[in-house]
Amino acid sequence: MKKIKGISRDTLRFILEVSRSSYPNEFAGLLQAEDGIITEVLILPGTEAGESSALLRLYMMPNISTVGSVHSHPGGIxxxxxxxxxxxxxxxxxxxxxxxxxxxxxxxxxxAEGEERELQIIDDQTSE
Incomplete structure (x- = not known):
């Protein structure tokens, strides 16, 4: 299991923006990490989204590793x-x-058991 240090601020902003633009429907995707930082959101083909649920078609997942998932709850809970x-x-x-x-x-x-866990927001490094 990969040790995750945190999530990229840009990735979190992307998640929040796509969730906002999907409202009132749910948004769902899978999370990928690079060097211990969540940096990518994979949106699977065939994902269905409605106001009360989003259905990920996990059988459509390519042969890649994910560290978790992301989805929105439009009701705010x-x-x-x-x-x-x-x-x-x-x-x-x-x-x-x-x-x-x-x-x-x-x-x-x-x-994975549904218990809250801390996930640090990591500011993105800009190359000079």
Whole structure:
């Protein structure tokens, strides 16, 4: 299992923006990391999103490793549902749920069992 140091601020901003633009539907994707930092969101083909759920077609996942998942809860309640917990166990150990109003204070990271876990926001390094 990969040790994750945190999530890139730009990646978190992307997640919040795509969740905001998907509202009132849910958004869902998978998380990938590079050098211990979550930097990518993979959106699987065939993902279905509605106002009360988003369905990831995990069988469409290419042969890559993921560290977890991300999805939005348009109602603003940032707690995993029983369906979320079933999916968490299949895709890694870092699961982000974002809720309305989709700002830097409206997200939480959970482990595969649905327990809150700390995930540091890491400022992106700019090359000179």
């Amino acid at each position: 940032i707690k995993p549902s029983s369906a979320d917990l079933q999916m968490f166990g299949k895709t890694g150990n870092y699961h982000i749920i974002v809720g309305y109003p989709y700002d830097l204070q409206s997200w939480t990271c959970f482990n």
